[in-house]
Amino acid sequence: xxxxxxxxxxxxxxxxxxxxxxxxxxxxxxxxxxxxxxxxxxxxxxxxxxxxxxxxxxxxxxxxxxxxxxxxxxxxxxxxxxxxxxxxxxxxxxxxxxxxxxxxxxxxxxxxxxxxxxxxxxxxxxxxxxxxxxxxxxxxxxxxxxxxxxxxxxxxxxxxxxxxxxxxxxxxxxxxxxxxxxxxxxxxxxxxxxxxxxxxxxxxxxxxxxxxxxxxxxxxxxxxxxxxxxxxxxxxxxxxxxxxxxxxxxxxxxxxxxxxxxxxxxxxxxxxxxxxx
Amino acid sequence: xxxxxxxxxxxxxxxxxxxxxxxxxxxxxxxxxxxxxxxxxxxxxxxxxxxxxxxxxxxxxxxxxxxxxxxxxxxxxxxxxxxxxxxxxxxxxxxxxxxxxxxxxxxxxxxxxxxxxxxxxxxxxxxxxxxxxxxxxxxxxxxxxxxxxxxxxxxxxxxxxxxxxxxxxxxxxxxxxxxxxxxxxxxxxxxxxxxxxxxxxxxxxxxxxxxxxxxxxxxxxxxxxxxxxxxxxxxxxxxxxxxxxxxxxxxxxxxxxxxxxxxxxxxxxxxxxxxxxxxxxxxxxxxxxxxxxxxx
Numbered sequence: 001x002x003x004x005x006x007x008x009x010x011x012x013x014x015x016x017x018x019x020x021x022x023x024x025x026x027x028x029x030x031x032x033x034x035x036x037x038x039x040x041x042x043x044x045x046x047x048x049x050x051x052x053x054x055x056x057x058x059x060x061x062x063x064x065x066x067x068x069x070x071x072x073x074x075x076x077x078x079x080x081x082x083x084x085x086x087x088x089x090x091x092x093x094x095x096x097x098x099x100x101x102x103x104x105x106x107x108x109x110x111x112x113x114x115x116x117x118x119x120x121x122x123x124x125x126x127x128x129x130x131x132x133x134x135x136x137x138x139x140x141x142x143x144x145x146x147x148x149x150x151x152x153x154x155x156x157x158x159x160x161x162x163x164x165x166x167x168x169x170x171x172x173x174x175x176x177x178x179x180x181x182x183x184x185x186x187x188x189x190x191x192x193x194x195x196x197x198x199x200x201x202x203x204x205x206x207x208x209x210x211x212x213x214x215x216x217x218x219x220x221x222x223x224x225x226x227x228x229x230x231x232x233x234x235x236x237x238x239x240x241x242x243x244x245x246x247x248x249x250x251x252x253x254x255x256x257x258x259x260x261x262x263x264x265x266x267x268x269x270x271x272x273x274x275x276x277x
Numbered sequence: 278x279x280x281x282x283x284x285x286x287x288x289x290x291x292x293x294x295x296x297x298x299x300x301x302x303x304x305x306x307x308x309x310x311x312x313x314x315x316x317x318x319x320x321x322x323x324x325x326x327x328x329x330x331x332x333x334x335x336x337x338x339x340x341x342x343x344x345x346x347x348x349x350x351x352x353x354x355x356x357x358x359x360x361x362x363x364x365x366x367x368x369x370x371x372x373x374x375x376x377x378x379x380x381x382x383x384x385x386x387x388x389x390x391x392x393x394x395x396x397x398x399x400x401x402x403x404x405x406x407x408x409x410x411x412x413x414x415x416x417x418x419x420x421x422x423x424x425x426x427x428x429x430x431x432x433x434x435x436x437x438x439x440x441x442x443x444x445x446x447x448x449x450x451x452x453x454x455x456x457x458x459x460x461x462x463x464x465x466x467x468x469x470x471x472x473x474x475x476x477x478x479x480x481x482x483x484x485x486x487x488x489x490x491x492x493x494x495x496x497x498x499x500x501x502x503x504x505x506x507x508x509x510x511x512x513x514x515x516x517x518x519x520x521x522x523x524x525x526x527x528x529x530x531x532x533x534x535x536x537x538x539x540x541x542x543x544x545x546x547x548x549x550x551x552x553x554x555x556x557x558x559x560x561x562x563x564x565x566x567x568x569x570x571x572x573x
Contacts, residue, residue, distance in 0.1 A: 075536030100540070141423050151414075152423045159512070159533040160333045161542060169334075178332065182424040184523055185512035187533045198407060199427070 038066040039252035045072075045079015045092030046163050047188050048207040049241045052110060053092060055268050056260055067252055073188075076163035080104070083244035089253050091244040094163030094207070105248060109260050110241040111274035113208035114168055115217040115225040117193065119200045124148040126219040129236070133172050135203060138180030143201060156192050156204030157183035164189065167239035168205050208238075209272040230274050241273065309554055313547030325548055331514035331530070333538065338545035340552055342514045346431075346524035347556075349517060350510060351499040353435025354442060358499075359492055361439070362446030366488070369447070370454040371476055390444035398508030401437040406509055409433050413521055425521040429511030432520050437505055442495035449494055453487020454480060486567050493564040497557060503528040527553045 043053050050073050057069040074082070076093040083091025083104045097106060116132055118124065124146055127135075134140040136155055144150045157179050158165035165179075173179060186192045189210040196202040197214040208225055211217050217225045220237060229235035249257055259265050266275035316338060317325050328339020365386075369378055410428025413419040419426050457480050465475040481488070503526075511523025512533060525533075531546050531553075538546055 073536075077539050078536045081539065098539075138423070142421070152421055152426050154423055154427045160331075161534050161536075161538045178335070181330075181515045182513055182523070184427055184429050185514075185525070185533065187507065187512075191508070194402070198403065199410070202427075 036066060037064045037252050037255055039068075041067070041069040041090060041253055041256055042088045043069060043071045043090045043092060043243075044074050044082045044088040045244075046076040046094035046241070047073045047190075048076075048094040048112065048164055048209070049079075049092035051209055052241065052269065052273060055271070056265060059264075059268055060256060060259055064255075067256075069256065075161070076166075077161050080244060083246055086246045089245065089249075090257070093242040093244060095166040095239060097242070097244075104244045104246060107243045107245075107257055107261065108240045108276050109243050109257075109265075110269045110276060111230060111238050112241055113225050113227075113230045113235055113238040113274070114164060114171070114205050115208050115211050116203065116205050116220060116237075117196050117211070117215045117217050118203050119196060120214070120216050121200060122148060122216065124218065125216075126222055128221050129172060132220065133174075133177060136173060136179045136183070137177045138182055151201035154199050154202040155180060155183040156195050156199075156202055157185050158192065158205075159185050159187050162187075163239070164205065164207060168237070171237045171239070227270070227272075227274050238274070306554060309547055309550045312544055313549075313551040316541065316544045316548045317551075319541075325545075326552065329516055331525075333534070333542040333545060336541070338541075338548065340527075340549055342516050343525050343527045343530045343549060344552060345516060346510070347500055347526040347528070347553075349431050349520075349524060350434040350438060350506065350526055351496060353431055353520070354438035354499045355492065355496060356439075357435060358439030358442045358446060358495060362443050362491070362495065363450050363488055365443070366447045366450035366454055366491075367476060367481065370451045371472075371480065386444050386447055389440065394441065394502060394505040395508070397437050397441055398505035401433055401505060401509035405433050405436055409521070419519075419521060424513065424515070424523055425519050427511060427523060429509060430521050430523045431510065431517060434506055434510040434524070434526075437509055438499045438502060441502060441505065442498050445498050446491045446495040449491030450484070450488045453484040453491065456487065457483045486570055490564050490567045493560060493567060497560045497564070500553075500556060500560065501528060502526075503532050507532060527556075 043057070050071060053071045057071055061067055061069060072088075076095050079088070079091035079093045080097065080101050081091070082088035084101070091104070093106075094112065097104075116127065122143070124143065127146065131140065131146060135146075135153055136157070138155070140146065141153055142150065143153055158168075169179065184195065186195050186204075189206045192204040192206050193210055193212070193215055196204045208227070208230075211225070219225070220235065223229050223235045225235055225237075230238045243257060243260070245253065245257075260269075261277065263277075266277050269275045320328075320338060325338055325340055326344070327341050328337065329341050330337040330339045331342055365382075369382065373382065406428040408428070409430070409432055410426065413426045413428065461479050461483055462475055465479040466472070470478065506526050507529045510526065510529065512525045512529055513523040514525045514530070515522065517524045527549050530549050534542070535546055
C-alpha cells in the first residue's frame with residue numbers, strides 16, 4: 001500500500017510544481033505603442049463555437065504575428081461566466097443570453113444551423129419537425145414507424161445547459177414537451193457524432209459545422225440542412241453564435257472582434273456557418 | 278546555525294507540509310458545502326437526496342438516480358474486479374515463478390494503472406459498448422426498448438471500471454499477503470497441509486484485513502472515476518431498472534453539466550459534490566478502520 005501512496009504523492013507534488021512554473025511564465029504581454037498589433041487574447045466557451053474560433057484565430061494570427069490567441073472550450077455557460085468575470089477576454093456562447101446574463105457586451109458573429117443526424121446506413125432521409133419532436137419526446141420509439149428498418153430508436157441528447165440543447169429544445173420541442181429521460185447523454189458535439197456514427201439506430205443533433213462524412217444529416221420537412229437554406233430561412237433550425245466581453249472591448253480584443261465582423265472574417269465564417277453581414 | 282536550531286527548522290518545515298494537506302481538504306470541503314448547501318436548504322434534504330427527477334431546467338434537482346447509478350456501477354465493478362484482483366494477488370505472492378512476474382505480469386499491471394482513464398473510456402465506447410449492443414439486440418425483451426438496447430449502461434461501465442481498479446486491488450492485496458509472517462506458512466506446511474490448503478486456510482485468512490483494505494480502496498477509485506464512465510454509461514438521469522440500463526454517476530453528473538450550468542443549477546451540482554464527498558469520506562474511514570484493526 002505504501003508503495004502506491006508514495007508514487008501518488010510524488011505525482012501530485014510534480015504536478016503542483018509544474019503548475020506553479022507554468023503559471024509564472026504566462027504573464028500577459030503589454031500592447032506596444034506601435035501600429036502593429038501585439039498582445040494575448042483568451043477565448044473560452046461553447047464547444048460549438050470553438051472550431052469556428054480556431055479557424056478565425058488561425059487566419060488572424062497569420063496576419064498579425066505578434067498576437068497570441070488561445071481558444072478553449074468549456075461550454076456556453078462557462079463562456080458567459082468567463083466573460084462576465086473577466087477570466088477570459090472573450091466568452092463564446094452558442095445560445096441567446098438569458099435575462100440574468102445580459103450584463104456583458106454581446107456580438108453576433110455568425111448564425112449556425114442545428115442538423116439532425118443519423119447513421120449513414122439509415123434509409124430514412126427526411127423527417128418532419130413534428131416527427132423529430134415526437135422522437136425526442138420518446139413517443140415514437142421505432143424506426144419502422146417512420147418508414148425505416150425495424151429497430152428501437154436510440155436518442156442521443158446533449159447535457160442540460162448545453163447551448164446546442166438549449167437551442168434545439170427552444171426550436172423543436174417548445175415549452176410544453178421535454179426531451180425523454182431515456183436519451184443517452186453525450187457532452188460534446190464530437191461525442192454525439194461519434195456515438196451516432198457507431199449506432200445504426202441512433203439519432204442526435206449537432207451544430208451544422210460539425211457535419212462530416214461519418215454521419216448523415218436529415219432533411220427537415222424536405223429542406224436540406226445547408227448554409228443557403230438557412231440564409232433563405234427555409235431551414236428553420238438555427239441559432240446565433242455570440243462573442244461576449246465584460247466591457248467595451250479595446251486594443252487587440254477590439255481589433256480581433258472588428259476583424260471577425262469584417263468582410264474577411266465573415267468570409268471565413270461563411271465556409272461552414274452563416275455570416276451575419 | 279546550531280544543530281538543535283536547524284533540527285527545529287526542519288521539523289517546522291515538515292509540520293507545515295503536513296498541515297497543508299489538512300488545510301486543503303478543509304478548504305475544498307468548506308467550499309463544496311458552502312456552494313451546495315443552499316439548494317439543500319431551499320428544497321429540503323429529502324427532495325434533493327431522494328428526489329427521482331433531475332431536470333435542472335425545470336428546477337428539479339433530485340439526486341437519487343445518480344446516487345443509485347454510482348452504487349450500481351461501483352458494485353458491478355467490484356463483483357467483476359475483486360475476484361480477479363484477489364486471485365491475481367494470491368498468484369503473484371505465492372505461486373508465480375519470479376521471472377514471469379518481474380518480466381511480464383508486474384509491468385502489465387503497472388501499465389494498466391498508467392493508462393489514462395479517457396483511453397479506457399474510448400476503448401469501452403468503441404469496443405465494449407457495440408458488443409453489448411449487438412448482444413442485447415438479439416434478446417427480444419431488450420431489442421425493443423430504446424433505453425436497454427443501446428449498449429451504454431451499467432454493464433459496460435462495470436466491465437471497464439473492474440479493469441481500472443485491478444491494479445489498486447492487486448497491489449494492496451499482494452502486499453498484505455506477502456506480509457503474512459513466514460512462520461504461519463511453515464507451521465501449516467509442517468503440519469502436513471498442502472500448499473493450496475495453506476493458501477486458503479492460513480495465508481488468505483491472515484491477510485484478510487489487508488485484502489479488504491485493497492477492496493475498499495478499489496471501491497473508492499471506482500466511485501471517483503469520471504471520464505471513462507461518462508463515455509460508456511450513457512448518462513441518462515433515470516432510475517435504472519435493468520443492468521443494461523443507461524445510468525448517470527454522481528461524478529459524471531458534475532463533470533457533464535458544470536461547464537454549462539449557471540445559478541441554482543451550479544449549486545445543485547455542488548449538492549451532488551457534497552453527497553459524493555460524504556460517500557468518499559465514509560469509504561476512506563472504513564478503509565482506515567480496517568487497516569487500523571489489522572495493525573492493532
